[in-house]
Amino acid sequence: MHLIKTLFLLLLLASGASRAQGIAPYEARLGRARPVVAVVGVNSGTELSDFLAPYAILARAGSMDVLALGTSAGPIQMRPALRVAPHATLAAFDAQYPDGADYIVVPAVAAPDDPVLLPWLAVQAAKGATIVSICDGALVVARAGIFKQHRATGHWATHRQRVADYPDTAWLANRRYVADGKVVSSAGISAAxxxxxxxxxxVAGRARADEVAAEIGASGWSDQHNSARFGRTPGMLLTALGNKLLHGQARIAIALHDGMDELEMALQADAFSRTLRSKAYGVADSMAPVMTRHGLQIYPDLDRSAAAGTVPVAGGNLKQIISQIRTMYGAGTAHLVAAQLEYDELAEANF
Incomplete structure (x- = not known):
């Protein structure tokens, strides 16, 4: 039996290495005019860009009903910064959509064995939802048993762990995302x-995807990727150590206001909070939650009166944000952040 399973996984790996497979076109079901998409987070800790980047892009497309969900009531503590109020809990979603979602987006979370999230995902998959993991959301989906006998990927830093812990999944490298039937998985954070x-x-066709890509400053969405470019190098470790021990931590002001873009905000806060020389804080006119462009409430960390000494930064796409970090803190720190986000600084893509 072990030999048969090994041969099967080798065949999966071979087929994944030989050809790229896009996400299957949406097929309407359950009498719905539009697909229902749930982006789920664990309230105690969820990766910021893993959660907000897919939410922002899918909501911007205007062709899906996109909901942000938490495992329990109250705001979701994002990592490494900010707090977000989900639209509903998993239980409330189940009451509203007893037939389940069409797509579930699973980001990396602080507790990949969360006792509420794991069984909920398994039930959603059994109801026919396509499960989409982002970055180390792959650890959650794998632990729920949904990746068994499938091809998948995740953040470069956890590749060995995934291969060891979940040997009945064919873990691919050098892919920004992998689609295998009803399961889709992405590489590290920027691959969201x-x-x-x-x-x-x-869901909406190539033309609409081209429009959305242009709006957010992305040049495309190829699955091609060189994950071998990333690794924990001596230079990276020295930069991290130096930044931690030899520099103070600047407070970076992320300006929060009604109608703001979730993607740009998330990339700013995420990237600057990974330099080990700065931490992002959401700053608004008051401590009241602000409403984003696509209907999420974000809780400020500081109001203007308490923001003295914070450093404002410009927005932009990820390439522009990494460039700001390089200007402020040097090439070593920019590379450190890019590696954490699994963003290829040498690639020409502008996401």
Whole structure:
């Protein structure tokens, strides 16, 4: 039996290495005019860009009903910064949509064995939802048993762990995202962007995906990727150590206001909070929650009166944000942040 399973996984790996497979076009079901998409987070800790990047891109497309869900009531503590109020809990979603979602987006979370999230995902998959993991959301989906006998990927830093812990999944490298039937998975954090655009194409068509990509400053959503470029190098470790021990931590002001773009905000806060020389804080006119462009409430960390000494930064796409970090803190720190986000600084793509 072990030999048969090994041969099967080798065949999966071979087929995944030989050809790329996009996300299957959406097929309407359950009498719905539009697909229902749930982006789920664990309230105690969820990766910021993993959660907000897909949410922002899918909601911007305007062709899906996109809901942000938490495992329990109250705001979701995002990592490494900010707090977000979900639209509903998993239980409330189940009451409203007893037949389940069409797509579930699963970001990396602080507790990949969360006792509420794991069984809920298994039930959603059994009801026919396509499960989409982002970055180390792959650890959650794998633990729920949904990746068994499938091809998948995740953040470069956890590849060995995934291969060891979940040997009945064919873990692919050098892919920004992998689609295998009803399961889709992405590489590290920045891969949320091309993965979400690929999902827009599957639901709304190539033309609409092109429009959304242009709006957010992305040049495309190819699954091609060189994960071998990333690794924990001595230079990276020295930069991290130096930034932690030899520099103070600047307070970066992320300006919060009604109607703001979730993607740009998330990338700013995420990237600057990973330099080990700065931490992002959401700053607004008051401590009241602000409403984003696509209907999420974000809780400020500081109001203007308490924001003295914070450093404002410009927005932009990820390439522009990494460039700001390089200007402020040097090439070593920019590379450190890019590696954490699994963003290829040498690639020409602008996401």
């Amino acid at each position: 962007i091309p993965t979400a655009l690929a999902l827009v194409e599957a």
